[in-house]
Amino acid sequence: FTNAGFEDVIELARLRMPDMYSLFCARPDPLIARDMVFGIPARMRADGSESQAPDMAAVERAVTAAKANGAQGIIVSFLHAWRNGAQEASVKLAVARLAPDLFVFTSAEVWPVIREYERSSTAILNGYVHPRVSGYLTALEERLKHSGVPARPMLTKSNGGLMNAAEGKRACVNMLLSGTASGVIGASWLARQAGEDKVLTLDIGGTSADFALIIGGEAQFGTGELIGEFPLHIPSVSVSSIGVGGGSIASVDAQGVLRVGPESAGSTPGPACYGRGGAQATVTDAMVVCGWLGHSEMAYGQLRIDTGLARSAVGELAARLGRPVEQTAQAILDIAVSEMFVEVEKLASRAGVDLREFTLMPFGGGGPMLGAFLARELGMKRVMAPRRPGVVSALGGLVADLRGDFIRTIFSPLTAASLPEIREAFDALAQEGRDWLAAQGHDAAAELTLSCDMRYLGQSYEIEVVLSPQWLAAAD
Structure with a gap:
């Protein structure tokens, strides 16, 4: 309506x-x-x-x-x-x-x-x-109650925090980017444990590669993320994504050009080398043909790599391109890495950082598989892979804090005359936050962060600026 x-x-x-x-x-x-x-x-x-x-x-x-x-x-x-x-x-x-x-x-x-x-x-x-x-x-x-589990389910949010299930049913939009956010929160925790101050995360699953920056041991946040083509205007952990993952399908287009993704073989049937009915060549199949995978059991013995099926799938593309199978497989990997390179360069440019000062942390099922190749192209000298890269997102859910975001729009110039209204709004939002924490069952210490979306007069878009409570108290 x-x-x-x-x-x-x-x-x-x-x-x-x-x-x-x-x-x-x-x-x-x-x-x-x-x-x-x-x-x-x-x-x-x-x-x-x-x-x-x-x-x-x-x-x-x-x-x-x-x-x-x-x-x-x-x-x-x-x-x-x-x-x-x-x-x-x-x-x-x-x-x-x-x-x-x-x-x-x-x-x-x-x-x-x-x-x-x-x-x-x-x-x-x-x-x-x-x-x-x-x-x-x-x-x-x-199901949890029926199984005798006394713990209340907590849900990760797009902002990297947690909320209870009752709120999750109402504020569903807060969960839309929670999976990628959990991975960055888990990676932030690991970075702090390792004493790494600047980290670029690379989360590769079956269908996509997700990138985020960790600066000072903390994830970076923003608004205006897209869900498909639709804007989501709530605060979220800033993550850039591209449709290249371990299951991304390689193909030759009508002009004879080799392409990778965004179509994916998914988990079913999956890459050809899994032997589950997949017939199209994927990034994982290219890794097998190049000799990087297939020398040991995978998934705790539940998955065996079939090198013959991988070579057959990549061989079909090789025949169309008139190239050897191994050269075609290497080309698939080169294209996948180059597409990631373009997306990471855009992320670095937006943030104004020099990636040569950063450590790459690859995780997810396919992150460590391609991480070193991407680091080499970006000129990054350090790669730090978690011991169990496939569960970093789950770790993020375990170490995340309760976190709520509260907003009030005040369309006003930043002058001394507007400070009382701004102070009043922040006081109301702080109380709203305390009430929210109480509703979540938390009555202990909490951290309060104040910020304003600010712009110069006549500009169309804002920049978030963190404010000190002392500035407001002193009417500065």
Whole structure:
């Protein structure tokens, strides 16, 4: 549900194409089809005052139509809800009364950022995954209770922290990047144990390679990550990803060019060398042909590498290219490493760091397999592989802290006159954080970090700046 006249916000998005240089590029379809978007006559002004109250008759008609179209839930995203979410809240109450079988989320309660599309997109992502996540977590809790496990399940979040299952059912959007975030948190812990101050992590699984920077023993954070092509505007551990992993399929395109990924053989059937029915050459098969894998048992004896199947799969590509099998396998590895190199260089440029000062920490099932090759291309002199690289993400879940993020948007110049409003907002957010910790069952010590998203007058985008509480107390 959105304001009448603004039904096309999620369709228009930012009017940018994913690839501006491609004549065949197309934007993805919105997660909510156009016939499931309903305009409600209502208007909140930018200063938070109400211009037009929500038309509850229109809300009732929209609920009826949504249910007739098979809706499982409702997302309410109105103009200027970041300033005042009262209209969204009143519509939510109406929907709960009219259709108690539908779940309802408002954009202001999910993440009240100022930009209309980003706020709507984040709320929609939360609702999109809610039915599956909520059902899974409920079943998990029941199974644990039935099995006599007294511990409460805790869930990792995209920000590298933890939350309980009850919150996970409501704030599903906080879990969308939790797997990659857990890996970086686990790697940060290992880096501190090893006394490594600057680390580039390389997490390679079957389908992707994920990169992150650890500086001063701490993961780096940001907002505006993408889930597919859709912006997720909650704080997340900053991770860059590319579709190259151990199971990434190598192919020859119509122009006779060898390519690697983003298609993957997955775990089923997997690389050809696993002997599980896979017939297409993958990065893992190339490693086998080059002699890097296949000399010992894998997965504690549950997996045996078939060199003949790997050579057969890579041989098909070699025949098309007119090259020897070993040379083709090496080319597959070179392409995979070069694609990672490009993505890491972009990450380093954005962060303004010199990777020659960093240690590479490869983990995941395929990280140590390719880590040294990437380090050599990047000019990095040190590679540190964890003893059990396949469980670094699980380690991250075990060592993570409870962590909550709370936001209030104040559209104001940074002057002495605005400091009382800023102080008041931070006091309210701090109390919100303490209440959140109490709801999670934690009443011990906690660390509070204050930051502002700031920009120069006239700029379109902000930079997060960490603030000292002493500055606020002294009205500096």
